[in-house]
Amino acid sequence: MNIKNYLVLLVTMLTGGLAFQACNTDSDPVYMPTAYVNFVNAYAGADALGIMLDNNNINTATGGQPLEYGKYIGYLPAYPGSRLLSAGIPGTNTTVVDSTITLEDSTFYTSFFYGHQDTVSSILVADKTPEDYxxxxxxxxxxxxxxxxxxxxxxxxxxxxxxxxxxxxxxxxxxxxxxxxxxxxxxxxxxxxxxxxxxxxxxxxxxxxxxxxxxxxxxxxxxxxxxxxxxxxxxxxxxxx
Structure with missing residues (x-):
């Protein structure tokens, strides 16, 4: 996708390992495969959600705070491949979403959590520029x-x-x-x-x-x-x- 027309040399490391840098012996940046994901909390069953991608807490992007109901986090870089996505109620052992998603290199996505109480769902969609843009x-x-x-x-x-x-x-x-x-x-x-x-x-x-x-x-x-x-x-x- 070229919504923002930027890809993909990363030169900083995000806390929790969502993205990383690699350098060759001459200290030049090396291309690393990367996907990008928005996270949207539309789950009406709690005031906030703690969201994990594999064992990495994506809420580091909100200063370590859970993602409040009705809020979203803009695109975060993530490793491509099969990833474990989960969301839970802060301060409890309750997990409301536990799923596997597949991310492709150089692709932008939006992940939504929604529902109420026992009817919790999540969806993941690719964000693509229209052919007739x-x-x-x-x-x-x-x-x-x-x-x-x-x-x-x-x-x-x-x-x-x-x-x-x-x-x-x-x-x-x-x-x-x-x-x-x-x-x-x-x-x-x-x-x-x-x-x-x-x-x-x-x-x-x-x-x-x-x-x-x-x-x-x-x-x-x-x-x-x-x-x-x-x-x-x-x-x-x-x-x-």
Whole structure:
């Protein structure tokens, strides 16, 4: 992927061994195979998650603190290959996700944790530049990660005018997330984001305006539980850095 058009000579070592440097006898940097992963916490069953990749705590990127619900960590470098991914509830022995993922060299990914209590899931998708990429457009995609929610539509609202961008989206699993991982071109602009059921009834509205900038990539998601007050259905969005 060339979302940021940067790869891949690493000259520093991250705590926990997610990435490393190697030098030849002349002290010139040596190319090391590397993947890059975003981590997103949409799991409504806890205030935060402790996330491990193999035996490495990725929360070193948050100053050692668990990743709070609704937050994300930007791309971290990681060794390619088969990796053990797990997430647990801080301060307990409870592991909510324990899975194996496969990372490829020179590839960018986003890892999502979502669900509530016993219905915990994780998905991993590759973040790829569209073949018809046009730097004059912004690019968005959507994942439906909220609990007990019907199929939804997603509207971008600009100056009071809604434009439906995604339709009839059921709650995602790994297969549907992979099928919906491509980014869709939209006009650059400032938007609020509305989620409705398939009849057009509003389920959630992100009324904080977000600027979708030309040439940039954004993931929109639902998280939380419909018809609850503690962790209600909300619309999240983040820019891929």
């Amino acid at each position: 046009d730097q004059s457009n912004a690019y968005v995609r959507f994942f439906h990660l909220s609990e007990n929610t019907p199929e939804v539509n997603v509207n971008l609202i600009n100056s009071g005018t809604p434009t439906e961008v995604f339709s009839n989206r059921a709650i995602d699993d790994q297969a549907s997330a992979e099928a919906n991982a491509d980014f869709t071109a939209v006009d650059e602009g400032s938007y609020t984001i509305q989620v409705t059921d398939t009849d057009g009834t509003e389920l959630a509205l992100r009324d904080e305006v977000i600027a979708l900038n030309a040439g940039k990539y954004y993931t929109i998601l639902t998280r939380g539980i419909i018809d609850t007050t503690q962790t209600p259905l909300v619309v999240g969005v983040f820019q891929h850095q």
